[in-house]
Amino acid sequence: MADATGVGHRAGGVILTLGKNLRIFYFWSLQDSRLEHKMTFSRWCHRTATATIEQILATSLPTTQAAVPQRVDVHGWLKTIRRQKKVVFASLMDGTTTQPLQVVLPPHLGRDLVVGSSLRISGIVEKSLGKEQMIELQGDFVDVIGDCPSSEYPIQNKTTSFEFLRSVPHLRTRTSTISTVLRVRSQLSQLFHEVLGKWGFLHIHTPILTTNDCEGAGEVFSLSTQPSFCKSKSPNTSNPAEIEKVHAKANSIFNANLHLTVSGQLHAEAIVCGGHPRVYTFGPVFRAENSNTPRHLAEFYMLEVEMAFATLDTLLSIQEDMIKSMLKQLMERNSEDLDALWKISSLGKKTISSLMEGPYNQIAYTDAIDLLMTRHCQEQFNHEPVWGNDLTHEHEQYVANYSGGPVFITHYPKCIKPFYMQEDDVSESQGATVAAADLIVPDVGELTGGSAREHRLDRLEDNIRNVLGQQGLSDFKWYLDLRRFGSVPHGGFGLGFERLMLAISGLKNVRDVIPFPRHPGTCYL
Numbered sequence: 001m002a003d004a005t006g007v008g009h010r011a012g013g014v015i016l017t018l019g020k021n022l023r024i025f026y027f028w029s030l031q032d033s034r035l036e037h038k039m040t041f042s043r044w045c046h047r048t049a050t051a052t053i054e055q056i057l058a059t060s061l062p063t064t065q066a067a068v069p070q071r072v073d074v075h076g077w078l079k080t081i082r083r084q085k086k087v088v089f090a091s092l093m094d095g096t097t098t099q100p101l102q103v104v105l106p107p108h109l110g111r112d113l114v115v116g117s118s119l120r121i122s123g124i125v126e127k128s129l130g131k132e133q134m135i136e137l138q139g140d141f142v143d144v145i146g147d148c149p150s151s152e153y154p155i156q157n158k159t160t161s162f163e164f165l166r167s168v169p170h171l172r173t174r175t176s177t178i179s180t181v182l183r184v185r186s187q188l189s190q191l192f193h194e195v196l197g198k199w200g201f202l203h204i205h206t207p208i209l210t211t212n213d214c215e216g217a218g219e220v221f222s223l224s225t226q227p228s229f230c231k232s233k234s235p236n237t238s239n240p241a242e243i244e245k246v247h248a249k250a251n252s253i254f255n256a257n258l259h260l261t262v263s264g265q266l267h268a269e270a271i272v273c274g275g276h277p278r279v280y281t282f283g284p285v286f287r288a289e290n291s292n293t294p295r296h297l298a299e300f301y302m303l304e305v306e307m308a309f310a311t312l313d314t315l316l317s318i319q320e321d322m323i324k325s326m327l328k329q330l331m332e333r334n335s336e337d338l339d340a341l342w343k344i345s346s347l348g349k350k351t352i353s354s355l356m357e358g359p360y361n362q363i364a365y366t367d368a369i370d371l372l373m374t375r376h377c378q379e380q381f382n383h384e385p386v387w388g389n390d391l392t393h394e395h396e397q398y399v400a401n402y403s404g405g406p407v408f409i410t411h412y413p414k415c416i417k418p419f420y421m422q423e424d425d426v427s428e429s430q431g432a433t434v435a436a437a438d439l440i441v442p443d444v445g446e447l448t449g450g451s452a453r454e455h456r457l458d459r460l461e462d463n464i465r466n467v468l469g470q471q472g473l474s475d476f477k478w479y480l481d482l483r484r485f486g487s488v489p490h491g492g493f494g495l496g497f498e499r500l501m502l503a504i505s506g507l508k509n510v511r512d513v514i515p516f517p518r519h520p521g522t523c524y525l
Contacts, residue, residue: 050075050120054096059125061135070125074101074137075145077174078117080157083110090139092119095179098340102128102136109142115157116148116174162512169516169524177344180337181513185501187334191326192282192303199322201278201305204271206264208284211256211475214263214418219289221260221298225253260286265492266420266479268306269453272490273482277308282497292520294509295393295445297498299518305450306492312435312452315491316408319439319448320360323495327356327504341505347443348506354405355441355503361403362437365391365412366428368399387430388413393445400442410437419463420479422452422491435491444503450493457483 050073059070076094088110091100103121113119123139130136154164155174165172172178193203213220264281272279285302305322307314331338331352342349363371372385372395383392391399391409400407414423414432421434436451454460460483464472473480501513511517516525 052096053092053094053099053101056101056125056137057097057099057133057135059135061125061127071122072125072137073120073122075118075120076101078113078115078119078148081110081113081115083107088113092121092137093174093176093179095173095182098176098180098336099133102130102133103139104136105139105142109139113142113144114148114150116150116153116155117144118146118148119143120145162507162509166511166517166522167524173515176340178512178515180340181501181505181507182515184330184334184337184341184505185497185513188326188330188501188504189282189301189497191329192280194329195322195325196280196305199278201280202271202276204268204279204281206261206267206281206283206304208261209254210259210261210267211254212261212266213259214261214266214420219287220262221286221288223258223260262287263302263494264304265306265494268304268492269482269490270478272306272308272492273488274486278306280305290520293393294511295499295502297510297514297517297519298523300510300514301497303495303497304492305494306490308488308490310452310491311489312410312437312491315450315452315493316360316362316410316437319450319493319495320358323500324356324358327352330504331356338504341507345506345508348504351441351443351506352504359405360439361405361407362410363399363403363407364410365433366430368395368409371402372398387428388415390416396438396440396445397442400440406439406441406447408437408439410435412436412438417451419467420451420453420460422454422456423459423463437493441499441503444499446496447499447503448493448495450491452489452491455483455487455489457487 053074053076056072056074061070074092074094076092079091079093079100081091082089086107088105088107090103090105090110090113092103093100103123105121120143121137121139122141123137125135126138128134128136154168155171160175165175165178173182197203209223262285264283264285268279268281280303282303283301284299286299287296288298289296305318307318310318338348338352366387368391369385369387372381372391375381375398376385381392381394381398383394385391385395396409399409411424411428411433413428413430414421414434417434417436421436424433424435427433434451436449438446439448441447454463457480460480461473464476464480468475498510498513501507502510505513507513511519
Protein backbone atom coordinates (compact mmCIF):
# COMPACT_ATOMS: atom_id res chain seq x y z
CA MET A 1 0.00 0.00 0.00
CA ALA A 2 1.30 3.43 -0.87
CA ASP A 3 1.41 6.24 1.62
CA ALA A 4 -0.46 9.53 1.34
CA THR A 5 2.21 11.01 -0.90
CA GLY A 6 1.48 8.41 -3.58
CA VAL A 7 4.95 6.87 -3.21
CA GLY A 8 4.93 3.07 -3.17
CA HIS A 9 3.40 0.41 -5.40
CA ARG A 10 2.86 1.30 -9.04
CA ALA A 11 -0.49 -0.46 -8.89
CA GLY A 12 -2.86 -0.22 -5.98
CA GLY A 13 -5.13 2.01 -4.03
CA VAL A 14 -5.15 4.22 -1.00
CA ILE A 15 -7.65 6.05 1.15
CA LEU A 16 -6.40 9.56 1.84
CA THR A 17 -7.60 11.27 4.98
CA LEU A 18 -8.09 14.98 4.36
CA GLY A 19 -9.05 16.57 7.62
CA LYS A 20 -11.28 15.12 10.29
CA ASN A 21 -14.34 14.17 8.27
CA LEU A 22 -13.24 13.91 4.64
CA ARG A 23 -11.68 10.96 2.87
CA ILE A 24 -11.11 10.19 -0.79
CA PHE A 25 -10.22 6.89 -2.46
CA TYR A 26 -7.59 6.81 -5.22
CA PHE A 27 -6.77 3.94 -7.54
CA TRP A 28 -3.94 3.73 -9.99
CA SER A 29 -2.71 1.21 -12.53
CA LEU A 30 0.47 -0.03 -14.19
CA GLN A 31 -0.53 1.47 -17.54
CA ASP A 32 1.63 4.53 -16.99
CA SER A 33 5.01 4.76 -15.29
CA ARG A 34 3.79 7.97 -13.77
CA LEU A 35 1.19 7.59 -11.04
CA GLU A 36 -2.05 7.90 -12.96
CA HIS A 37 -4.40 8.92 -10.23
CA LYS A 38 -8.05 8.18 -10.92
CA MET A 39 -10.93 9.07 -8.70
CA THR A 40 -12.70 5.74 -8.38
CA PHE A 41 -15.78 7.56 -7.19
CA SER A 42 -17.23 10.55 -8.98
CA ARG A 43 -17.15 12.89 -6.01
CA TRP A 44 -15.56 13.11 -2.65
CA CYS A 45 -17.23 11.12 0.08
CA HIS A 46 -17.95 13.97 2.44
CA ARG A 47 -18.44 13.47 6.18
CA THR A 48 -19.71 9.87 6.04
CA ALA A 49 -16.53 8.76 4.23
CA THR A 50 -18.59 6.12 2.40
CA ALA A 51 -19.42 5.56 -1.25
CA THR A 52 -22.88 5.48 -2.75
CA ILE A 53 -24.03 2.34 -4.51
CA GLU A 54 -23.97 4.19 -7.84
CA GLN A 55 -20.28 5.00 -7.28
CA ILE A 56 -19.42 1.45 -6.29
CA LEU A 57 -21.15 -0.05 -9.33
CA ALA A 58 -19.19 2.36 -11.54
CA THR A 59 -15.89 1.23 -10.04
CA SER A 60 -13.20 0.02 -12.45
CA LEU A 61 -11.69 -3.11 -10.95
CA PRO A 62 -7.89 -3.64 -11.00
CA THR A 63 -6.76 -5.82 -13.90
CA THR A 64 -3.55 -7.13 -12.31
CA GLN A 65 -3.02 -9.54 -9.45
CA ALA A 66 -0.55 -7.10 -7.88
CA ALA A 67 -3.27 -4.49 -7.42
CA VAL A 68 -4.45 -3.85 -3.91
CA PRO A 69 -8.12 -4.92 -3.40
CA GLN A 70 -10.57 -2.07 -3.10
CA ARG A 71 -12.13 -1.96 0.33
CA VAL A 72 -15.24 0.17 0.82
CA ASP A 73 -17.91 1.06 3.31
CA VAL A 74 -21.44 1.34 1.98
CA HIS A 75 -24.71 2.49 3.52
CA GLY A 76 -28.18 1.50 2.36
CA TRP A 77 -31.45 -0.29 3.00
CA LEU A 78 -31.86 -4.03 2.67
CA LYS A 79 -34.10 -4.78 -0.30
CA THR A 80 -33.94 -8.58 -0.44
CA ILE A 81 -32.09 -11.36 1.32
CA ARG A 82 -31.54 -14.97 0.25
CA ARG A 83 -29.98 -17.42 2.68
CA GLN A 84 -28.15 -20.57 1.66
CA LYS A 85 -26.27 -23.07 3.79
CA LYS A 86 -22.81 -21.58 3.29
CA VAL A 87 -23.51 -18.08 2.09
CA VAL A 88 -26.06 -15.24 2.28
CA PHE A 89 -26.92 -13.01 -0.69
CA ALA A 90 -28.26 -9.57 0.22
CA SER A 91 -29.24 -6.76 -2.14
CA LEU A 92 -28.71 -3.24 -0.88
CA MET A 93 -30.37 -0.09 -2.26
CA ASP A 94 -29.75 3.57 -1.48
CA GLY A 95 -31.76 5.30 -4.23
CA THR A 96 -28.77 6.39 -6.30
CA THR A 97 -29.22 3.83 -9.09
CA THR A 98 -31.71 1.39 -10.54
CA GLN A 99 -29.47 -1.57 -9.73
CA PRO A 100 -29.06 -2.89 -6.19
CA LEU A 101 -25.62 -3.81 -4.90
CA GLN A 102 -25.27 -7.53 -4.32
CA VAL A 103 -23.52 -8.25 -1.05
CA VAL A 104 -22.16 -11.71 -0.31
CA LEU A 105 -22.00 -12.46 3.43
CA PRO A 106 -21.00 -15.39 5.59
CA PRO A 107 -24.03 -17.02 7.25
CA HIS A 108 -23.37 -15.63 10.72
CA LEU A 109 -23.44 -12.02 9.45
CA GLY A 110 -26.69 -12.42 7.51
CA ARG A 111 -28.58 -14.57 9.99
CA ASP A 112 -30.67 -11.83 11.65
CA LEU A 113 -30.95 -9.26 8.87
CA VAL A 114 -34.47 -8.23 7.79
CA VAL A 115 -35.77 -6.40 4.74
CA GLY A 116 -36.16 -2.66 5.28
CA SER A 117 -33.43 -2.27 7.88
CA SER A 118 -30.67 0.29 7.31
CA LEU A 119 -27.14 -1.09 7.25
CA ARG A 120 -23.49 -0.19 7.02
CA ILE A 121 -21.48 -2.93 5.35
CA SER A 122 -17.72 -3.11 4.87
CA GLY A 123 -15.96 -5.39 2.45
CA ILE A 124 -13.99 -5.93 -0.73
CA VAL A 125 -15.31 -5.06 -4.19
CA GLU A 126 -14.85 -8.01 -6.54
CA LYS A 127 -15.94 -9.18 -9.95
CA SER A 128 -19.23 -11.03 -9.67
CA LEU A 129 -19.61 -14.60 -10.81
CA GLY A 130 -23.34 -14.08 -11.36
CA LYS A 131 -24.96 -12.88 -14.58
CA GLU A 132 -27.13 -10.16 -13.05
CA GLN A 133 -24.30 -7.83 -12.02
CA MET A 134 -20.71 -7.05 -12.95
CA ILE A 135 -19.36 -6.60 -9.43
CA GLU A 136 -20.36 -7.52 -5.90
CA LEU A 137 -19.29 -6.73 -2.40
CA GLN A 138 -17.72 -9.50 -0.32
CA GLY A 139 -18.87 -8.25 3.05
CA ASP A 140 -16.99 -9.02 6.25
CA PHE A 141 -18.61 -6.48 8.60
CA VAL A 142 -22.26 -5.53 9.08
CA ASP A 143 -23.61 -2.80 11.33
CA VAL A 144 -27.41 -2.64 11.70
CA ILE A 145 -28.04 1.09 11.98
CA GLY A 146 -31.83 0.89 12.11
CA ASP A 147 -33.83 -2.28 12.60
CA CYS A 148 -37.14 -2.83 10.80
CA PRO A 149 -40.13 -4.84 12.11
CA SER A 150 -40.76 -6.90 9.00
CA SER A 151 -44.36 -7.79 9.88
CA GLU A 152 -45.32 -4.08 9.88
CA TYR A 153 -43.14 -2.85 7.03
CA PRO A 154 -45.38 -1.89 4.07
CA ILE A 155 -42.69 -1.93 1.36
CA GLN A 156 -42.07 -5.64 0.85
CA ASN A 157 -40.29 -7.27 -2.08
CA LYS A 158 -43.46 -7.87 -4.05
CA THR A 159 -45.60 -6.09 -6.60
CA THR A 160 -47.32 -3.15 -4.92
CA SER A 161 -49.92 -0.93 -6.58
CA PHE A 162 -49.24 2.74 -7.17
CA GLU A 163 -52.53 3.49 -5.43
CA PHE A 164 -51.32 1.85 -2.23
CA LEU A 165 -47.93 3.56 -2.43
CA ARG A 166 -49.65 6.96 -2.59
CA SER A 167 -50.98 6.24 0.90
CA VAL A 168 -47.42 5.95 2.26
CA PRO A 169 -45.57 8.80 0.52
CA HIS A 170 -42.98 8.91 3.29
CA LEU A 171 -41.89 5.35 2.47
CA ARG A 172 -42.65 4.88 -1.23
CA THR A 173 -39.38 6.52 -2.31
CA ARG A 174 -37.70 3.27 -1.18
CA THR A 175 -39.24 1.51 -4.17
CA SER A 176 -37.21 1.26 -7.36
CA THR A 177 -39.79 3.06 -9.49
CA ILE A 178 -40.29 6.13 -7.31
CA SER A 179 -36.57 6.53 -6.60
CA THR A 180 -36.00 6.37 -10.36
CA VAL A 181 -38.62 9.07 -10.85
CA LEU A 182 -36.79 11.27 -8.34
CA ARG A 183 -33.50 10.94 -10.21
CA VAL A 184 -35.14 11.80 -13.53
CA ARG A 185 -36.89 14.80 -11.92
CA SER A 186 -33.58 16.02 -10.56
CA GLN A 187 -31.76 15.71 -13.86
CA LEU A 188 -34.58 17.27 -15.85
CA SER A 189 -34.80 20.28 -13.53
CA GLN A 190 -31.05 20.78 -13.84
CA LEU A 191 -31.38 20.70 -17.61
CA PHE A 192 -33.89 23.56 -17.48
CA HIS A 193 -31.19 25.74 -15.96
CA GLU A 194 -28.40 24.47 -18.21
CA VAL A 195 -30.23 24.87 -21.51
CA LEU A 196 -31.88 28.21 -20.79
CA GLY A 197 -28.71 29.54 -19.15
CA LYS A 198 -26.71 28.80 -22.30
CA TRP A 199 -29.33 30.62 -24.35
CA GLY A 200 -28.93 33.80 -22.33
CA PHE A 201 -31.97 33.52 -20.06
CA LEU A 202 -31.80 34.95 -16.56
CA HIS A 203 -33.16 32.79 -13.75
CA ILE A 204 -35.39 34.84 -11.45
CA HIS A 205 -37.38 34.06 -8.33
CA THR A 206 -41.01 35.15 -8.30
CA PRO A 207 -43.10 35.33 -5.10
CA ILE A 208 -45.38 32.60 -3.83
CA LEU A 209 -47.51 35.08 -1.88
CA THR A 210 -49.34 37.44 -4.22
CA THR A 211 -52.39 39.65 -4.60
CA ASN A 212 -52.76 38.66 -8.27
CA ASP A 213 -54.91 35.97 -9.85
CA CYS A 214 -52.94 35.66 -13.06
CA GLU A 215 -55.32 33.27 -14.79
CA GLY A 216 -58.41 35.22 -13.74
CA ALA A 217 -60.43 32.07 -13.07
CA GLY A 218 -60.75 32.64 -9.33
CA GLU A 219 -59.34 29.17 -8.56
CA VAL A 220 -56.85 30.40 -5.97
CA PHE A 221 -55.93 29.42 -2.43
CA SER A 222 -56.67 32.46 -0.28
CA LEU A 223 -54.57 33.11 2.80
CA SER A 224 -55.10 34.81 6.11
CA THR A 225 -53.21 34.96 9.37
CA GLN A 226 -54.59 33.53 12.59
CA PRO A 227 -57.29 35.84 14.04
CA SER A 228 -55.43 36.07 17.36
CA PHE A 229 -52.72 38.10 15.66
CA CYS A 230 -55.08 40.60 14.06
CA LYS A 231 -57.67 43.11 15.11
CA SER A 232 -61.12 42.21 13.81
CA LYS A 233 -63.30 44.77 12.11
CA SER A 234 -67.07 45.05 11.91
CA PRO A 235 -68.07 45.48 8.28
CA ASN A 236 -70.64 48.16 7.53
CA THR A 237 -72.56 45.95 5.12
CA SER A 238 -74.98 43.03 5.11
CA ASN A 239 -73.64 41.59 1.83
CA PRO A 240 -72.09 38.16 2.63
CA ALA A 241 -69.46 38.53 -0.08
CA GLU A 242 -68.41 41.94 1.21
CA ILE A 243 -68.35 40.68 4.80
CA GLU A 244 -66.08 37.79 3.78
CA LYS A 245 -63.80 40.18 1.91
CA VAL A 246 -63.52 42.54 4.90
CA HIS A 247 -62.77 39.68 7.29
CA ALA A 248 -60.13 38.24 4.94
CA LYS A 249 -58.49 41.65 4.70
CA ALA A 250 -58.65 42.16 8.46
CA ASN A 251 -57.01 38.79 9.08
CA SER A 252 -54.09 39.54 6.83
CA ILE A 253 -50.88 41.12 8.07
CA PHE A 254 -50.50 42.53 4.56
CA ASN A 255 -53.81 44.39 4.79
CA ALA A 256 -54.79 42.93 1.42
CA ASN A 257 -56.45 39.83 -0.01
CA LEU A 258 -53.60 37.38 -0.38
CA HIS A 259 -53.31 34.19 -2.46
CA LEU A 260 -50.87 31.45 -3.24
CA THR A 261 -49.52 32.10 -6.72
CA VAL A 262 -51.05 30.39 -9.73
CA SER A 263 -48.26 31.69 -11.97
CA GLY A 264 -45.13 33.82 -11.84
CA GLN A 265 -45.85 35.26 -15.26
CA LEU A 266 -46.93 38.77 -14.31
CA HIS A 267 -43.88 39.25 -12.09
CA ALA A 268 -41.66 37.91 -14.86
CA GLU A 269 -43.16 40.49 -17.22
CA ALA A 270 -42.17 43.23 -14.79
CA ILE A 271 -38.54 42.18 -15.19
CA VAL A 272 -38.54 41.33 -18.89
CA CYS A 273 -39.97 44.76 -19.77
CA GLY A 274 -36.80 46.68 -19.02
CA GLY A 275 -34.80 44.63 -16.51
CA HIS A 276 -33.57 41.78 -18.72
CA PRO A 277 -34.95 40.70 -22.12
CA ARG A 278 -34.97 36.94 -21.38
CA VAL A 279 -35.99 35.49 -18.03
CA TYR A 280 -37.43 32.31 -16.59
CA THR A 281 -38.70 31.11 -13.25
CA PHE A 282 -39.14 27.57 -11.98
CA GLY A 283 -41.07 26.78 -8.85
CA PRO A 284 -44.33 25.64 -7.26
CA VAL A 285 -47.70 27.03 -8.28
CA PHE A 286 -51.11 26.33 -6.77
CA ARG A 287 -54.56 25.83 -8.28
CA ALA A 288 -57.68 25.42 -6.14
CA GLU A 289 -59.35 23.48 -8.92
CA ASN A 290 -61.52 20.57 -7.84
CA SER A 291 -60.20 18.28 -10.57
CA ASN A 292 -59.74 14.70 -9.43
CA THR A 293 -58.14 13.41 -12.62
CA PRO A 294 -54.82 11.60 -13.25
CA ARG A 295 -53.55 14.80 -14.92
CA HIS A 296 -54.21 17.41 -12.23
CA LEU A 297 -52.57 18.47 -8.97
CA ALA A 298 -53.36 21.29 -6.57
CA GLU A 299 -49.64 22.01 -6.15
CA PHE A 300 -47.21 21.43 -8.98
CA TYR A 301 -44.07 22.85 -10.53
CA MET A 302 -44.03 25.16 -13.49
CA LEU A 303 -41.26 26.39 -15.77
CA GLU A 304 -42.22 29.84 -17.00
CA VAL A 305 -40.28 31.63 -19.72
CA GLU A 306 -40.73 35.26 -20.68
CA MET A 307 -39.08 37.13 -23.59
CA ALA A 308 -39.02 40.74 -24.73
CA PHE A 309 -39.17 41.60 -28.44
CA ALA A 310 -40.83 38.25 -29.16
CA THR A 311 -43.75 37.14 -31.31
CA LEU A 312 -45.89 34.02 -31.03
CA ASP A 313 -43.79 32.35 -33.73
CA THR A 314 -40.67 33.06 -31.68
CA LEU A 315 -42.23 31.41 -28.63
CA LEU A 316 -43.22 28.29 -30.54
CA SER A 317 -39.70 27.87 -31.92
CA ILE A 318 -38.13 28.34 -28.47
CA GLN A 319 -40.45 25.74 -26.94
CA GLU A 320 -39.70 23.16 -29.60
CA ASP A 321 -35.93 23.71 -29.47
CA MET A 322 -35.86 23.72 -25.66
CA ILE A 323 -37.83 20.48 -25.27
CA LYS A 324 -35.77 18.69 -27.94
CA SER A 325 -32.48 19.84 -26.42
CA MET A 326 -33.41 18.87 -22.86
CA LEU A 327 -34.76 15.45 -23.78
CA LYS A 328 -31.73 14.62 -25.94
CA GLN A 329 -29.41 15.31 -23.00
CA LEU A 330 -31.72 13.50 -20.59
CA MET A 331 -31.54 10.40 -22.80
CA GLU A 332 -27.75 10.57 -22.72
CA ARG A 333 -27.44 11.08 -18.97
CA ASN A 334 -30.29 8.97 -17.59
CA SER A 335 -30.73 6.22 -20.14
CA GLU A 336 -30.66 3.49 -17.47
CA ASP A 337 -33.34 5.24 -15.43
CA LEU A 338 -35.55 5.80 -18.45
CA ASP A 339 -35.19 2.18 -19.57
CA ALA A 340 -36.29 1.07 -16.10
CA LEU A 341 -39.42 3.23 -16.31
CA TRP A 342 -40.19 2.07 -19.83
CA LYS A 343 -40.21 -1.54 -18.65
CA ILE A 344 -43.37 -0.57 -16.74
CA SER A 345 -44.88 1.19 -19.74
CA SER A 346 -43.38 1.57 -23.20
CA LEU A 347 -45.61 4.60 -23.81
CA GLY A 348 -42.96 6.94 -22.42
CA LYS A 349 -40.41 5.77 -24.98
CA LYS A 350 -42.85 6.47 -27.79
CA THR A 351 -43.72 9.91 -26.40
CA ILE A 352 -40.14 11.03 -25.78
CA SER A 353 -39.24 9.92 -29.29
CA SER A 354 -42.01 12.04 -30.81
CA LEU A 355 -41.03 15.04 -28.67
CA MET A 356 -37.36 14.71 -29.62
CA GLU A 357 -37.86 14.12 -33.32
CA GLY A 358 -41.04 16.06 -34.05
CA PRO A 359 -42.53 17.40 -36.17
CA TYR A 360 -44.38 19.91 -34.01
CA ASN A 361 -47.43 20.60 -36.13
CA GLN A 362 -49.70 23.64 -35.81
CA ILE A 363 -53.43 24.03 -36.19
CA ALA A 364 -55.57 27.08 -35.51
CA TYR A 365 -58.33 26.69 -32.93
CA THR A 366 -61.00 27.44 -35.55
CA ASP A 367 -59.66 24.73 -37.85
CA ALA A 368 -59.48 22.34 -34.89
CA ILE A 369 -63.17 22.99 -34.17
CA ASP A 370 -64.03 22.24 -37.80
CA LEU A 371 -62.05 18.99 -37.58
CA LEU A 372 -63.78 18.02 -34.34
CA MET A 373 -67.24 18.87 -35.67
CA THR A 374 -66.67 16.60 -38.67
CA ARG A 375 -65.75 13.76 -36.33
CA HIS A 376 -68.63 14.58 -33.97
CA CYS A 377 -71.13 14.24 -36.79
CA GLN A 378 -69.82 10.73 -37.48
CA GLU A 379 -69.20 9.59 -33.92
CA GLN A 380 -70.19 11.82 -31.06
CA PHE A 381 -67.79 13.04 -28.38
CA ASN A 382 -68.97 13.19 -24.78
CA HIS A 383 -68.98 16.97 -25.17
CA GLU A 384 -69.92 18.68 -28.39
CA PRO A 385 -67.13 20.91 -29.77
CA VAL A 386 -68.42 24.48 -30.02
CA TRP A 387 -66.51 27.56 -31.17
CA GLY A 388 -65.99 29.79 -28.13
CA ASN A 389 -65.75 26.92 -25.62
CA ASP A 390 -62.62 25.41 -24.13
CA LEU A 391 -61.45 22.17 -25.72
CA THR A 392 -61.92 19.18 -23.46
CA HIS A 393 -59.28 16.51 -22.94
CA GLU A 394 -60.97 14.19 -25.45
CA HIS A 395 -61.01 17.00 -28.03
CA GLU A 396 -57.31 17.72 -27.51
CA GLN A 397 -56.41 14.05 -27.76
CA TYR A 398 -58.29 13.62 -31.00
CA VAL A 399 -56.47 16.60 -32.55
CA ALA A 400 -53.08 15.34 -31.29
CA ASN A 401 -53.67 11.81 -32.54
CA TYR A 402 -54.93 13.17 -35.85
CA SER A 403 -51.70 15.18 -36.14
CA GLY A 404 -49.63 12.12 -35.29
CA GLY A 405 -47.62 13.76 -32.53
CA PRO A 406 -47.18 17.00 -30.59
CA VAL A 407 -49.28 19.82 -31.98
CA PHE A 408 -49.65 23.51 -31.19
CA ILE A 409 -53.27 24.64 -31.15
CA THR A 410 -53.12 28.37 -31.82
CA HIS A 411 -55.26 31.51 -31.93
CA TYR A 412 -57.93 30.74 -29.36
CA PRO A 413 -61.07 32.86 -28.93
CA LYS A 414 -60.42 35.93 -26.85
CA CYS A 415 -63.47 35.25 -24.72
CA ILE A 416 -61.97 32.11 -23.12
CA LYS A 417 -58.47 33.44 -22.48
CA PRO A 418 -57.02 35.79 -19.79
CA PHE A 419 -57.00 39.55 -20.22
CA TYR A 420 -53.25 39.84 -20.81
CA MET A 421 -53.14 37.96 -24.13
CA GLN A 422 -52.56 39.96 -27.30
CA GLU A 423 -55.58 40.25 -29.57
CA ASP A 424 -55.01 39.22 -33.17
CA ASP A 425 -55.27 42.01 -35.72
CA VAL A 426 -57.39 39.75 -37.94
CA SER A 427 -60.27 37.98 -36.20
CA GLU A 428 -62.38 35.02 -37.19
CA SER A 429 -65.98 35.55 -38.32
CA GLN A 430 -67.14 33.98 -35.03
CA GLY A 431 -65.28 36.53 -32.91
CA ALA A 432 -61.93 37.98 -31.81
CA THR A 433 -58.96 35.67 -31.25
CA VAL A 434 -55.65 36.01 -29.42
CA ALA A 435 -52.05 35.15 -30.26
CA ALA A 436 -51.95 32.15 -27.93
CA ALA A 437 -50.91 28.52 -28.28
CA ASP A 438 -51.12 25.31 -26.25
CA LEU A 439 -48.82 22.38 -26.96
CA ILE A 440 -50.86 19.16 -26.89
CA VAL A 441 -49.12 15.78 -26.58
CA PRO A 442 -50.83 12.44 -27.34
CA ASP A 443 -51.82 10.47 -24.21
CA VAL A 444 -50.75 13.37 -21.95
CA GLY A 445 -52.73 16.46 -22.86
CA GLU A 446 -51.62 20.06 -22.56
CA LEU A 447 -47.88 20.31 -21.91
CA THR A 448 -47.30 24.03 -22.41
CA GLY A 449 -49.43 27.12 -22.75
CA GLY A 450 -48.33 30.57 -23.80
CA SER A 451 -49.07 33.72 -25.71
CA ALA A 452 -47.88 37.04 -26.93
CA ARG A 453 -48.78 39.58 -24.24
CA GLU A 454 -50.94 42.59 -24.98
CA HIS A 455 -48.36 45.39 -25.14
CA ARG A 456 -50.68 48.13 -26.43
CA LEU A 457 -51.75 50.29 -23.50
CA ASP A 458 -55.20 51.25 -24.77
CA ARG A 459 -56.17 47.66 -25.60
CA LEU A 460 -54.89 46.32 -22.29
CA GLU A 461 -56.86 48.98 -20.43
CA ASP A 462 -60.00 47.93 -22.30
CA ASN A 463 -59.36 44.26 -21.53
CA ILE A 464 -58.90 44.88 -17.81
CA ARG A 465 -61.93 47.15 -17.63
CA ASN A 466 -64.14 44.62 -19.43
CA VAL A 467 -63.01 41.67 -17.32
CA LEU A 468 -62.25 43.18 -13.90
CA GLY A 469 -64.09 46.48 -13.95
CA GLN A 470 -62.85 49.87 -12.81
CA GLN A 471 -61.28 48.36 -9.70
CA GLY A 472 -59.14 46.19 -11.92
CA LEU A 473 -57.58 49.27 -13.50
CA SER A 474 -56.54 50.38 -10.03
CA ASP A 475 -55.28 46.96 -8.96
CA PHE A 476 -53.24 46.54 -12.13
CA LYS A 477 -51.89 50.08 -12.39
CA TRP A 478 -48.37 48.68 -12.00
CA TYR A 479 -49.00 46.26 -14.87
CA LEU A 480 -50.27 49.08 -17.08
CA ASP A 481 -47.15 51.10 -16.21
CA LEU A 482 -45.09 48.49 -18.06
CA ARG A 483 -46.96 49.54 -21.21
CA ARG A 484 -47.05 53.21 -20.30
CA PHE A 485 -43.28 53.56 -19.93
CA GLY A 486 -41.40 52.11 -22.89
CA SER A 487 -43.63 49.20 -23.88
CA VAL A 488 -42.26 46.41 -26.07
CA PRO A 489 -43.82 43.38 -27.77
CA HIS A 490 -43.18 40.40 -25.52
CA GLY A 491 -44.53 37.00 -24.66
CA GLY A 492 -43.95 33.79 -22.77
CA PHE A 493 -45.11 30.31 -21.92
CA GLY A 494 -45.41 27.92 -19.03
CA LEU A 495 -44.45 24.24 -19.04
CA GLY A 496 -46.00 21.89 -16.49
CA PHE A 497 -43.09 19.96 -15.00
CA GLU A 498 -45.17 17.00 -13.80
CA ARG A 499 -46.92 16.79 -17.17
CA LEU A 500 -43.52 16.51 -18.84
CA MET A 501 -42.49 13.84 -16.32
CA LEU A 502 -45.71 11.99 -17.10
CA ALA A 503 -44.97 12.18 -20.82
CA ILE A 504 -41.43 10.82 -20.69
CA SER A 505 -41.94 8.23 -17.94
CA GLY A 506 -45.04 6.63 -19.44
CA LEU A 507 -46.67 6.43 -16.01
CA LYS A 508 -50.43 6.87 -15.93
CA ASN A 509 -50.96 9.23 -12.99
CA VAL A 510 -49.36 12.59 -12.30
CA ARG A 511 -49.45 11.77 -8.57
CA ASP A 512 -46.70 9.20 -9.15
CA VAL A 513 -44.15 11.64 -10.60
CA ILE A 514 -43.99 14.05 -7.65
CA PRO A 515 -42.74 13.07 -4.17
CA PHE A 516 -45.64 14.40 -2.11
CA PRO A 517 -48.74 14.93 -4.28
CA ARG A 518 -51.43 17.41 -3.25
CA HIS A 519 -54.80 16.95 -4.89
CA PRO A 520 -58.46 17.28 -3.87
CA GLY A 521 -59.07 15.18 -0.77
CA THR A 522 -55.41 14.37 -0.14
CA CYS A 523 -52.63 16.31 1.53
CA TYR A 524 -50.50 13.77 3.39
CA LEU A 525 -47.68 15.01 5.60
